[in-house]
Amino acid sequence: MRxxxxxxxxxxxxxxxxxxxxxxxxxLKKMGYQPTCVNYVPPRVTYRRYWKQAIxxxxxxxxxxxxxxxxxxxxxxxxxxxxxxxxxxKPIYMGDNFKEKCPKADVYVSGSDQLWNCKHNEGNDTHYxxxxxxGKKIAFASSIGMTKLPEDYAKYMKEQLSQYRAISVREAxxxxxxxxxxxxxxxxxxxxxxxDKEEWKPFASxxxxxxxVLLS
Numbered sequence: 001m002r003x004x005x006x007x008x009x010x011x012x013x014x015x016x017x018x019x020x021x022x023x024x025x026x027x028l029k030k031m032g033y034q035p036t037c038v039n040y041v042p043p044r045v046t047y048r049r050y051w052k053q054a055i056x057x058x059x060x061x062x063x064x065x066x067x068x069x070x071x072x073x074x075x076x077x078x079x080x081x082x083x084x085x086x087x088x089x090k091p092i093y094m095g096d097n098f099k100e101k102c103p104k105a106d107v108y109v110s111g112s113d114q115l116w117n118c119k120h121n122e123g124n125d126t127h128y129x130x131x132x133x134x135g136k137k138i139a140f141a142s143s144i145g146m147t148k149l150p151e152d153y154a155k156y157m158k159e160q161l162s163q164y165r166a167i168s169v170r171e172a173x174x175x176x177x178x179x180x181x182x183x184x185x186x187x188x189x190x191x192x193x194x195x196d197k198e199e200w201k202p203f204a205s206x207x208x209x210x211x212x213v214l215l216s
Contacts, residue, residue, distance in 0.1 A: 149177070
């Protein structure tokens with residue numbers, strides 16, 4: 001079976017992030033691939049950032065200290081849920097050698113979610129383009145989340161996406177934005193809408209409902 005490594009914004013303390021990652025994996029399976037979610041943890045959601053922000057703010061520090069155990073339990077619950085239904089690689093952080101740690105695959109998939117939103121990503125996060133990775137690349141229901149891009153970022157995006165075999169985005173505005181760069185793309189649904197009710201049932205068990213109550 002062909003393999004696919006896909007990178008998305010799966011790290012988050014909400015079921016939306018996890019469900020879109022699971023949906024992406026399920027759609028790739030339907031296309032005949034064995035998917036692995038690239039477990040990239042961007043700086044903005046690391047525990048290091050959590051404590052760095054706390055230390056620099058005397059008012060925020062005690063609240064961060066009190067909330068930390070809850071954060072650990074909640075984070076573990078969400079991660080456990082994702083790992084139950086989706087194959088996830090070992091964690092990869094900004095300082096790591098991305099090319100070395102990224103799971104090797106027949107195809108590298110960027111998407112879905114707003115992984116190309118440079119405001120949300122606090123600048124140009126090159127990992128979401130598989131920069132430095134050699135191989136077949138495609139974009140699947142990727143989101144830009146912006147209607148106008150900084151000039152330097154637009155130039156970088158054009159250079160990277162010229163290496164992609166196929167590009168699909170989940171926003172009509174993204175199609176027009178890429179078209180202005182001379183890049184052709186297809187407008188598609190978010191993968192969460194590509195699965196029907198029956199296909200979602202295995203991921204909405206009574207155990208999940210119980211966990212959702214505990215995490216709320």
